[in-house]
Amino acid sequence: MSDALHGDHTPGLAHHFEDFEQQNESASLGMWAFLVTEVMFFGGLFLGYALYRTDYPEAFAAASHELSVAWGAFNTVVLIGSSLTMALAVRAAQLGQPKSIVRYIVLTLLLGIGFLGVKSIEYAAKFEHHLIPGPHFLWGGEGGPQVELFFGFYFCMTGLHALHMLIGMALMGVVVVRARRGAYTPTNHIGVEMLGLYWHFVDLVWIFLFPMLYLIGRHAG
């Protein structure tokens, strides 16, 4: 049904909502519920990781040494920085400054690209060292066959995280276009807020992944 059937309502307010408050609260609750599903989704992997790390601490510690703490730490800073610029974009939307929205989101997008660039450098190094699980996996060091398991988790977890970043970055493109058209006003900018929530979530996943994969157990013993 096109909105044209009901021509008597405020622009930006969907026909089935009474007011912006109801529309915004619904979007907000919907996004939080969606983030709960994301927590459960990543939760399955976190559970598996926790289980096998407990079972094979030596293998996981040995494998963890192959990861570059420097790159990981650098990326953590980049991603936290992108959360800051995203928060500033939301702030700009609340104040009704479309140009600032665009500026901060483009900045966030660039930081996201930076993160993925570093990630691809790291992935390439794993590829060269034959650390991709599968028939070409080669491991000469300590830790036994479970090292491959660690890298299985490493690629599943960081890969899914990167996929979430790509989705977030695509959404940023949409928000930039809409912001330039002046779609966001101080009363109606829920799209920017929701993008912000999602991006902070993606950031938060990395905040857990970094210590789990790069740091824990490295300096044990």
Next chain:
Amino acid sequence: MSTKNYLNADYGFRSWLTTLDHKRIALLYLLSITFFFFIGGAFAVAIRLELMTPQGDLVQSETYNKLFTMHGLMMIFFFLVPSIPAVLGNFLLPLMLGAKDLAFPRLNLLSWYVYTIGGLFTLWAVVFGGVDTGWTFYTPYSSTYANTNVIAAALGIFITGFSSILTGLNFIVTIHKMRAPGLTWFRLPLFVWAHYATSLIMVLGTPVLAITILLVAVERLFRVGIFDPALGGDPLLFQHLFWFYSHPAVYIMILPGMGVISELIACFSRKRVFGYGFVAYSSLAIAVLGFFVWGHHMFVSSQSMYAGLVFSILSFLVAIPSAVKIFNWTATLYKGSISFQTPMLYALGFIGLFTIGGLTGLFLATLAVDVHVHDTYFVVAHFHYVMVGGMLMAYLGGLHFWWPKMTGRMYPEGLAKFAAVVIFLGFNLTFFPQFLLGYLGMPRRYHVYPEEFQVLNVMSSAGASILGLGYLIPMSYFAWSLRWGKRAEKNPWGAKGLEWEVPSPPTTFNFDTTPTVTEEAYDYGPKPEPGEVAHV
């Protein structure tokens, strides 16, 4: 008869395939799940034909494995999980809440597309080689050894899971934020409470299935080792993750049915549901407890004895909220002004069959008994009593009850009553013998069996043919009624609820002005007057 309603507001394929109207999306779902139901049913026919004789003479073992796998996949993921929520829930929630639509109409349409794509993907897997792992995809068979189309089927299920998540998310937000003025939580119809509980499970459980299924696909493609003992992985981790979703999923497949039954019992006994609050909370209790009982599928999977004990106790606890519902429905019947229209026949059938299904669940939750009947036809009979005897009865009851609202037409009452009785009898003849077979030791998922089991198997197959024909009757007269059925009034059953205060069929935006609710649900008054019940 030229008034505008949601059906004649617009015409053509395009208007249906791009609709954002929850009522039209419900009809899209109705058509698609009916399609998948008959595909799943066709596999069941093949299974029952094979089991007529003790020898494996109709199909080979490999084919038989594919048949029961695809029967399970189709029926669970493409019929039972979406059945009541996606059809009746989609159609009725906004009407019951006094809203113009669900909170996210676009997501609603997207969920149907996602469902359809997932379904076609799975069908593709079925046509090109099939899949033989059982609907449970147990590792390491599914991840390492099976030579069938596991990845395609798994991805089909993975995709469809997102439609379930989107539906659940939409329902939760709608129930929280779209209620009409005065419609407080404890004035909500119990149908809404049941769907709220169902949605919680969909949102919390389905993502876990998604990651699990994804890991199986990754394991097959890249040999990551998560479920492979050779690399230090544990195949049992799969069972834990799988049942963490799939046991609660059983409640996705029954709670909406319970919601329907509450509506039917209240309407056809002209009484407020006894202990409304308890029935409402029992839905939430089932949803919550459902997340802590998955280990009862793993009593014989080398789970520790103590874990087994805890899971056994927790499984018994689920009986409490389930029994609260059954007892409260029967208490509602007591001194009610009962009339036996078709929906009520299904509701009464549900109470009887679900009670048998639920009580045999207690046998299975008992550790020692489970060792004896695990993986036998006893289990098969048990879950078919819950899902077919329970959910499918409720679905059919609800479909009859709200058919006039959905289509503006009445179905033929006499024929419908006949069909309800045929289905009830056919169902029991199909599945009761399977309890006996299982108790006597016939394992599930085998197509060759000792000769002494033949009589019971032939009874079951005979029942299945009656049941199959039984399903064709409603299918035919529902289609017939669209053109020739008597036109339905606004409220043919004299039922209470906001959905009965709008025309049949409703207009596109449901309510001209947002209604204000001033009374509790099921306000049928203290004493029903004789003759108040509509005769159709």
